[in-house]
Amino acid sequence: MITNAGVPQGSVLSATLFLLHINDLLLPGIYGYADDSTVVERYLPSTQASKELIRSEREAMVERTNDSLQAVSEWGEANLVGFNATKTQARLFTAKRSPFTLAPAFRNVSLECADRLQLLGVEISSDLNFGRFIESKAKIAARKLGVLAKVRQYFTPGQLLMLYKAQVRSCVEYCSHIWAGAAKCHLAALDSVEGRAKRLIGDPDLANSNLQSLQHRRRVASLSVFYRMHFGECAQELHELIPPSRFHHRTSRRTAGIHPYVVQTSTVRTKRFASSFIPRISRDWNNLPAAVFPSDYDLGVFKARVNRFLIN
Known part of the structure; x- marks a missing residue:
């Protein structure tokens, strides 16, 4: 059998060869896992932005998305990789109530924004309600x-x-x-x-x-993920999401028992943001005792100690 493009299914090297092949596709704003790729663009207008400014920002965001999708299409043509535009999904995440009438395009196919997005087995709605x-x-x-x-x-x-x-x-x-x-x-x-x-x-x-209760296991799992992100054992983009550590310039009763990896917690204005991963787990993380942190990075030891701490 001759393979003109792609990798043979079932080979022990296929997954590695495929990742090497698409590595240069992952430009800034394009993220991939196995054969799933996601283009991400955003805009951050002020809370007092006018309707005209919001529409202008949205148009610019869609234009940047189209440029990224065009780059993906051109890369596919140059590297013998075919993308199915009809299976491509688009989703807008926003708390604003004004209708979003724009739509990006991929390979001459308009990508209307769906109510929900399937991403690596997780269904994500526009209001992040799971x-x-x-x-x-x-x-x-x-x-x-x-x-x-x-x-x-x-x-x-x-x-x-x-x-x-x-x-x-x-x-x-x-x-x-x-x-x-x-x-x-x-x-x-x-x-x-x-x-x-x-x-x-x-x-x-x-x-x-x-x-153990599912709630307990979720807390242990979340803290373990936060531990990896805090110490950079993940993609750089995830590591940069961790808030910087707080610095206490003087010792007091309040700060004496705080571990050295405490992160800065931001003020939250909405329940939706407060329940999201970083703000929610930052509070649990800061309340951990210093004894649960091993002297060197060791996820297994940290997870076991957190498990015992939360049980007790």
Whole structure:
């Protein structure tokens, strides 16, 4: 078989070769993961901006987006990579109520802004409300749990516990650091699935001793992601999102017990921003004791110590 373009499916080198091939596509404002690429543009008008200024800023943003999409198209033609414009999604994230009538274009196809965007398995709405996404995950987990219930007589409680952790709980924890700040009424649907799982396992002592609450696990996971971002074990763009550390020029009772990695927390004006990842986890991060931080970067040690601290 002769491959004129692309990589053979199933080869152990295919993924690496593909990433090397598209590496020069990832220009500023273009982000990629495997074969998914995303173009990001934004504008930041003042709260007192007029309608005319807002429209001008939006037109400029769409123009920059079109330039980036044109660069992607030209790169594809030069490197024998075909992009399907009909499968390309566009989404505007804004708190403004004024209608957005503009649309970027990719390969002569107008990309109308959709209500929701599917990005790497996460559904993102324009108002960053993850309620619908969480409910869909709860339904999928409930169906998986239903299948497990039908065959429960063939497994021991310990085996049911392992199957729940591998097949069901992993489903309701995907990218939890992104949506963990959602409303409690939505997160309660996930807790309901976990309650059913404990009853299905049939051994309360085994289940309670081996299953930490989903809320606890989300906090540990979020702090672990923040730890990686704080110490730069991630993309540079993510590392730069971490607020700078605060400097205390004098010692006082209030600052004596603060760990050296405290970050600056910004004033939040909206509930939506307060529940997003950086502001929400910054508060948890600053409240950690210095003892949970290893002397050198070690994610495993940090995660274990945070887990014990939050349990206690």
